[in-house]
Amino acid sequence: MPAPFFARFTVSGITLRRRHLFHLLFDQRTRSARRVEAFCGLMALLSVIVVFFESALMTRHAPAPPHPGLWLGIEIAFTLFFTLEYLLRLVLSPKPARYAFSFWGILDLATLLPLYVYWLWPEIAVSYLFIWRAMRAVRALRILKLLRFMPSLRLVGEAVSNARHQLILFYAFIAIVMVVAGALMYGIEGGENGFDSLGASVYWAVVTVTTVGYGDLTPHTAAGRVVASLLILIGYSVIAIPTGILSSQMTENLQRRRQARRCIHCRTADHKLDAIYCHHCGAALPRLKR
């Protein structure tokens, strides 16, 4: 942690304290900051759980849940907490503008909005209760922040990054297949079977190729069923390709990492990933970076 050392030479004492607090609270390299992050994630999780309970209590006959004051109070408490956190982050950050316009900064800001929307335009929160509540549930995205620092993300991320050209190729191919199949079904089935716009037909193609198959739009003519069967078989075949690509990249990565672990005494490589001692000379192996 070289930052306090550097901060010692700054002119103003306020800056010194600011930096100190930043490292204590938000610098992911310190243990205390990771705990703060985990606590904020927990609060986001709790606030989402509360919205779920509130929504579940609302029935068809009673459009508003009982005890509206209680739920509003909880919402205010959460918003206060998140506002405090946002302001602290903004004030303490060494580059506030960069934080404010980063993905995580915008997400943190969006977390606060629901209550302020409710205060400024209460008619929105009443008429569009569903949208207002949905805004609050989107807070779950904040938990993604915690996943950023899991070390196992690296292995998956590396495989995806190595295979990116092939994956882009694959998705471009699938997208074209979906558009063409949607267009064919639009021409064959027409409006009376639900395929009333090209968009709806492509929605059908997405639902079909990915093997979801809701069944809200289905072919009713013989020709439509033949085209649908062909599309399904194409989708069924190509689903193996991204899996194959990722499997081979991950196998490759695992082998590479195993062979990269070389005993510093006898130079033997190819140790098991969780080995602690060299299988040839018994010396301690360098630790594996997960």
Place this chain on the structure above:
Amino acid sequence: MPAPFFARFTVSGITLRRRHLFHLLFDQRTRSARRVEAFCGLMALLSVIVVFFESALMTRHAPAPPHPGLWLGIEIAFTLFFTLEYLLRLVLSPKPARYAFSFWGILDLATLLPLYVYWLWPEIAVSYLFIWRAMRAVRALRILKLLRFMPSLRLVGEAVSNARHQLILFYAFIAIVMVVAGALMYGIEGGENGFDSLGASVYWAVVTVTTVGYGDLTPHTAAGRVVASLLILIGYSVIAIPTGILSSQMTENLQRRRQARRCIHCRTADHKLDAIYCHHCGAALPRLKR
């Protein structure tokens, strides 16, 4: 089997016989105990098959199956058998309390409950016939016990255990995606299309991301269909990740085991997994632990 040897020195003859019986009946390292286990599993299977037949005989017009006495009799016989087995296990076990509160102990106890519920509160078994019968079918869980000892579980288990960090990361990510997508659909589609609570919306997201796609809840607005298509494509993409993770771990494990088989004469490694003789000097290879 050091236990009979150790038992010889115990003070009481009853303890000696108890230990002997325990090893004979329930210690998985003896062949007789494995046979007892297989027989108990068979009884559980039979009792489940009986419940299935009983339920199939019940039609919409006749809520109770014919010959109710016959079915009750069979149920009593099975319960007697399982009660006897449970008592024996409890009495003979060297640590009865540990057994009683272990997962398998609680499961064995749960197996007995349906009949005793029927005797104590017969009105439950009549009014909640479906629940009472479901309790009896849950006995199928006991067959899981038999799978514990299959040696091939180790290879799968090892791969899952090595990849646990990545799998946890994956499921956390999927869970967040599901909650956010459910919230968005709740806001967009609203109550009139079936998305009447956040819970129902997340149920829809689970059914969609996993490509099950029942079609009981489907988007009806254009915006909802766009969000659904995006969610489906995300689900379709990430389904390749756990498969890739497990495939690479299992490939790694298989190679490791192959290279670990080294001829004790000429030190050549890398034999085929089912090889019996060294491919270099012809000496017999050590047996492979499956």
Place this chain on the structure above:
Amino acid sequence: MPAPFFARFTVSGITLRRRHLFHLLFDQRTRSARRVEAFCGLMALLSVIVVFFESALMTRHAPAPPHPGLWLGIEIAFTLFFTLEYLLRLVLSPKPARYAFSFWGILDLATLLPLYVYWLWPEIAVSYLFIWRAMRAVRALRILKLLRFMPSLRLVGEAVSNARHQLILFYAFIAIVMVVAGALMYGIEGGENGFDSLGASVYWAVVTVTTVGYGDLTPHTAAGRVVASLLILIGYSVIAIPTGILSSQMTENLQRRRQARRCIHCRTADHKLDAIYCHHCGAALPRLKR
């Protein structure tokens, strides 16, 4: 082909000719027999295509297709061909009884039945037209015979055979999960939502775990939706296991075969699977058995 040589020493000339004909027509090691097999497969394919056209011509308003005589004539011609083939196989086979009771023998016999059923009990073919026609379409199974001799079957077959213990374990686990989930839903949802027998509930579990998701049976209660979501997530997770098992076994097999190709001059191994010359000394490599 040692058989004609051996046949030369048999006593009767009929046996000699019989053996000769058998090798010519049905012994898969001769080229002419493989052509006969392919021709019989083609006839089976044609007969299936005819049944499909016949069934497609039948509309809701006209339960019988036009020109019934034409379709019956074609059916008689196919049956005559298959009868002749069956009798020839039976007569020429060195072990007629073994052929008659083998899987393929019974299948060949079943191929003939529809017409004879029509002649003996014409009322069946009229009242149960659907079943009668289905019997004729099952002839498609005969084409499986042709796949038996494709050499690439070996690689897939070897991987499945090596992984059989793990696959059995996997299917046993999935079966237990399905029974338990079906029982839970039977207890929770009850008869009014379509879960009116344990069999129907297990059918629902099969449709759900495998991500087919017809939507004919769906949970309607909140508790049922929670159980369904959990079951779906379990199914989604375990679907990666058999793929991982087969991928790792096939990767292992491919590597083994590559390393098994050793140059007979310089003993260098590890050649590309489609290499023709040794990459180290340039000598011709032994041919790869596909």
Place this chain on the structure above:
Amino acid sequence: MPAPFFARFTVSGITLRRRHLFHLLFDQRTRSARRVEAFCGLMALLSVIVVFFESALMTRHAPAPPHPGLWLGIEIAFTLFFTLEYLLRLVLSPKPARYAFSFWGILDLATLLPLYVYWLWPEIAVSYLFIWRAMRAVRALRILKLLRFMPSLRLVGEAVSNARHQLILFYAFIAIVMVVAGALMYGIEGGENGFDSLGASVYWAVVTVTTVGYGDLTPHTAAGRVVASLLILIGYSVIAIPTGILSSQMTENLQRRRQARRCIHCRTADHKLDAIYCHHCGAALPRLKR
């Protein structure tokens, strides 16, 4: 680029200029031609997006979108562009006949048709508006042309090509299973449950085995549900096979390419795919062909 050099020696100046233009515009080895190709792909994409907007503006109450003249004008502009491109390709190509009857030539021609159909038979474009619009959306296929030159296609293509025998075997097997299952359901369920022709039954089998599961055709009898469950379990099992085949082939290819990268100084092989220097002697490695 030896072509301009060769063109210098041709007799006619027109041929010289023609060749020059061909290389400049359509020879994929020059950078300018690749840009022309990308621009044409972009125009195809734009024309498809326009058709989607046009179709989305059409509602159930207003069968024609507003401003029909605007949409027709845009269509004329696109058709003029594609006509110009087609004529240029045809005139400049060294082998015009070969281009005209190649897959891409026919596709380029099909791109032009919708407007000429509209001019020659306007009644078609009005009565069969859906089909006419579908023809325009099929232009998306032209974007496939751009994917041809992506280098990562090679790795996927090589794996598919190496595994072609196994994949053919797999699809033949799946096709037979689908026909037999369709026939069984046709016989068991019969016409009253929607299985009113063998074609419809096979459509059901395709939708089921591939785990799409629309739910428009579902089994209603107990026997039908048993057959459907078995078919679903077969489909669920074999879905792992093509994934396993492709994964193993791709793993094999990746390893081969890694081992093929040998340092030209010290002959060490087995470098990481994105390594730039030899990990043993530090010399620059030959570049990897992606």
